[in-house]
Amino acid sequence: MNCLIKDLGAQVGNEVTLRGWMYNRRSSKTLHFLQLRDGSGVIQGVVVQAEVSPQTWKAAGDATMESSVAVTGLVREDKRAPTGVELSVRDVEVLHQAQEYPIQKKEHGIDYLLDLRHLWLRSTRQRAIMKVRATIIRACRDFLDQDGFTLIDAPIFTPNACEGTTTLFETEYFGSKAYLTQSGQLYMEAAAMALGRVYCFGPTFRAEKSKTRRHLTEFWMVEPEVAFNDWQDNMALQERFVSAMVGRVLAECGPDLKALERDTSKLEKVVAPFPRISYTEAIERLQAAGRPVQWGDDFGAEDETLLSESFDRPLFVYQYPAAIKAFYMKPNPADPRVALCNDLLAPEGYGEVIGAGQRMDDLEMLTAKIQEHGLPMKNFEWFLDLRRYGTVPHSGFGMGIERAVSWICGLQHVREAIPFPRTMYRNTP
């Protein structure tokens, strides 16, 4: 009977066939310990020379690392096994004898591993990250779907910069130019006026020459947008969203977080309410700590880390200066120098995982902003229509999936948080 390794606990006493790969082998004269993996888990198969045919003994001894195999044997409880079960092997069939495998059980450099990303994904650690990533995505979708949101897919080809500041990937589009999207947000604003509560989930592209552990040129973003939500409703939504996401990972990914040696006590503290400080208060805190920042500056990575270190859960920083935020952010009517926006800074130095804001809902002010930023008015007529036909206060946010994965998994680089990372100097494999 074919069986998955993760289901073997219920098969004690039965003979099963596992199909997978030889992860490692340790041998002595009359014993082989086969470490077998099938994508669902890892189990040790014990081959005793006296108990198997000469053919099986030879196959077990000759199978190279990462050879594909079908292994048949008796499932047996064993206290020495990490998962409590082992396989007493009766038969080993080598489906494909692998060539010398380039990834060893010792440490490797990041560059070497990224060149071998297609094989690196087979490792225990990378598998755990991908499981957590999938759970995070599922948690985001389930939360929004159950909260009355409608999934709306935004276009990838766009006629212009959404935010007008960042560098976009340009592509030829039947004789004219198009750009790969850097955000679905403007389209979500249109959709929110049609369906009330909407979100998009898709890839996003930034051609900035950023070379840091927090940047990719292609990454995934979830962007909810809600009609009639003001900036404070928006923060309340983010708070529920993020705590639900972390709670789901804790509930469903225990073994994966353990494989990643993640300190889960830090994640267990991620429950609402999250602390909220204004940009102005943040500047005061940084200045008191000796940082050379002035009101009007944007924060660097070090500043964000310093701010978040005072708290044991994600930190909202709200009402940044309008001058350093995107053109579509609504200014605070009581103090137009600042926008009704917020960032969410993850704990433990992981920095900005969410950028959020209430949108400019006034036709005249938005028109002026687009002109101020030197953006082509023609391309934004449709966006201005949203302010001509029943404009309402509305808010939304964008969360970078890879940054969330990095934080929750405790990774050093966002490159590990995506199956096939695209960075400034790498678009292979």
Add this chain to the structure above:
RNA sequence: UCCUCGAUAGCUCAAUGGUAGAGCAACCGGCUGUUAACCGGUAGGUUGUAGGUUCGAAUCCUACUCGAGGAGCCA
């Protein structure tokens, strides 16, 4: 784009101007419970590329290539 650092065996690294080495992987052998198994042996090199200094360069100098970390920008 800027700053810093790096490139030596398949991999991870040592060798600070004087005979290029270790661990792992591979291959051969040993070992009856291994957990990155262990023990012994064999083989493995145009020291990123091009030039320069020197009796002599992996080592010092110049340029280039590729990469890493950071800055800016952002999620």
